[in-house]
Amino acid sequence: MSEKLDLQRQYTAKDFAALRAFVQRLPPAVIARTYFNEDDDPHAATPGAMERYLRDMLATLVDMAIEYGSPVLADHLKASIKKHGSARLTAASLKMVEEAARLAVSQPAAAHGIGMWFRPMVARYLKARGVATIGDLVAYCNARGGSWWRSVPRVGPGRARVIIAWLRRHEHSLGLRVDDDVDLADPLAAPDQDIIAVGGPRSALVPLERMALRQALNGSTGLNRSAVFPYIAANNDLEAIRAWLHLYRDRPKTLRAYMKEAERFLLWSVTVRGKALSSLLVDDCEAYKDFLAMPSPAFVGTRVARSSPRWRPFASDEPSAESQLYAVRVLRAAFTWLVDMRYLAGNPWKGVRDPVTIRREGEIQIERALTPKLWADIRAHARNQSAPAANQRWRTVHALMLLMGDSGLRREEAAGARRERLQPFPSDDGMEVWALTIVGKRKRERTVPVSMETIAALRAHWRDRGDDFDAPAPAGPLLAPLVIPKTKAAQRKHGGQTERQPYRPDTFNEVIDWLRKRLLDELENLSPATYSQLEQMTPHAFRHTFGTLAAANDVPIDVVQRVLGHRSIQTTSIYLQAEKRRMMNEVSAMFGRRNALEAATVSEATDSSPADKPGC
Structure with missing residues (x-):
């Protein structure tokens, strides 16, 4: 009986559902197709194999019911077997067999398919x-x-x-x-009291999460709706767009960018074009492409909270060519997915050409990278300002800029970096270095080097937090707020937590804003070019600085690629600016020599004036 018990534990809820269908005389082929997949369930490969599996399962369960069930049920089953050669059960008697034999499905495990x-x-x-x-x-x-x-x-x-x-x-x-x-309720939909119906030329412009579409323009009967059964539970265009956006819930930056393009297009469709999104044709999409180049004033406003009545879809009335191209490609991809999910019958964006843009030398704006001298000056200044015991904020900023600038991290990667994933690493040349394992873009894990200067800055930051960086089993975010603000949102976020919570990536913008203002006030002898570069400094500038300095110091490009986490080595090659910098320096020197020569020529001509020449 132990073998039967082991076999019984292998049966799952799916097996029992199939057995009930078998008892009710459904054909084995239908049962195999309905309840099983031949890739995962070999016993469902043929009708014959399916029938044998279910008969064996039934016989096992009946044997267990006879042994462990009530005498009445046991006598009934034995009589059925004696008369028919096997127990013939109805749906009701099968349920009794299951209960009598205490038939519990096997426990699922995380590794089960x-x-x-x-x-x-x-x-x-x-x-x-x-x-x-x-x-x-x-x-x-x-x-x-x-x-x-x-x-x-x-x-x-x-x-x-x-x-x-x-x-x-x-x-x-x-x-x-x-x-x-x-x-919880859908995070892409606000509470009912905040929802505003949109549709018509005088409609209010509201973000996607606060939007509801009027019946006439919600797309429930759109001209481009697919006639076949859809794969998504979307009754209208707004629900369909939200279903697409939910694909990117685990990629917050991508989600924000895609939601911005989707809500702009949806608002334009119902308020300007006066058509449901699922009724738009190629000429409508072409019209929106033109609209992207010069949005109407009603769509443009200053940056405010999304809950504000002053919110508008565009922050500029002249979006760049690159922004227009990005919008078209995002919308084309969204419509492709909606067609694949059989919500739309076709993709009108396939008939629209991309906006014309300038092909730039590099897709990444590496001109934001700090020059070697400026980077050295900033490091020295931050190090000096971090020395006094009271300057805790400077020590936090110092740790952040070094972690991003010496290890090439993105904002999100720096925010997610944890102490338990940072370990000393023996270097072949005897130089001490640490290794930090992070989860980067597209959920890819990679390991980056961390300088000893960064380690010292992190130790100081941890001391300010009251944490031991060198504890036997240290754990926690590498960078975290020293004090929890008294706002309700901050108290809700940190209240009841068992460990210190990390900075949000967006907070790093505020930290670097503070640093930039201090540097502009406190650094001396800044040239106009350096001052301008400092004014535009962002957290990402430190990552670009790492890439350009690594390439300039002849670090192999494949190493730079792995540290930065680029998918393509072509992306990393943008940082190979040694030739460009050398070109600019050499031509600049040529300009200097030419100017010096011209100055000398003018001076010589002045010394030999016509009045001094004979015959005048």
Whole structure:
């Protein structure tokens, strides 16, 4: 019987559902197609194999029911077997067998494939989103919150609730927990009291999360709506756009950028063009491309909070050519996805050419990188200002700028850097260096070197926080606020936390703004060019500084690529500015020599004036 018990533990909820269908006389081929996937379930490869599997399962369960069930049920089953050669059950008697044999499904594990526990249709669409195991599903839900299901075709709110309830019921066996906020309302939709209906030329302009579309323009009967069954649970254009945006919930910067382009286009469509987004044709898209070059004054305003009535979709009435190109490509990609999800019948943006832009020497604005002398001056000044015990803010800034400037980190990477992933690393040349492992863009992990000067700055920052940087098992964010502000938002964020919370990436902009103002006031003998460069300094300037200095010091380009986390070595090659700098220096020297020669010629001509010449 122990072998039967082991076999019983292998059966899952999917197996029991299939067995009930088998008892109700559904053909094995239909059962295999409905409940199983032949890639995950070899026993469903043929109708014959499916039938054998279910008959064996039924026989095992009946044996267990005879042994462990009530005498009445056991006698009934034995009589059925004696008469028919095997137990013939109805749906009701099968349920009795399950209960009598205490049939509990085997416990799911995080490493189990999705196909073991979900029907083929659901499993197929989850796998298409990169969710292969139950552990992947928990991580996917936690990364996207309560609206995780919007980016998965054929998984609506009802099915999503069932899946989350199942995951929570098996948290103990999975060893994983679904976050509490997975049940929250859609983060791309504001509370009902903040929603404003949009549609018509006099409509208010509101951000996407506060937007509702009037019936006539919501796209529920759009001309371009697909006639076949859609893969997303979207009844109108706004819900469809939100479903697309939910694909990027785990990439906040991308989400913000894409949402900006989507809400601009949607607002233009219903308020300027007077058409539903799903009714737009190629000529409409061409008209929007022209609109991008010169938005109407009603669409342009100063930067304010998205909750403000003064909010407007555009901050400039003359967007750059690069911004226009970006908008067109984002919208083309969005429409392509909506067509693939069978929400739209076709993509009108495929008939629109990209706006013309200047092909620049480098896609990355490396001119923002600090010059070697300015970078050295800033480091020295920050180091000196960090020395006094009271200058805690300077020590925080010093640690941040060195972490980004000496290790080439992005804002988000610096904010996410943790002490437990920072370790000393033995160098072949005897120089002491540390290694920091981070999760960068596109969720790619990489390891970067950290200078000893940065380590010293981080130690000082940790002392200010009251934390031990060199504790036996140190843990926590490398950079974190020293004091929690008294605002309600800050108290909510940090209240009840078991460890210190890191800086938000956006906060680094404020930190570097403070640094820039201090440097402009305190650094002496700044040339006009240096002053201008300092005025434009951003957190990303430190990353560009690392790239340009590494290339100028002949660090191999593949090493620079790995440190910066670039996907393509062509991107990294932009930092190879030695030739460009040498060209500029040499030509500048030529200009200087020419000016000196001209000055000498003028001086000689002045000394030999006509009055001194004979015959005058």
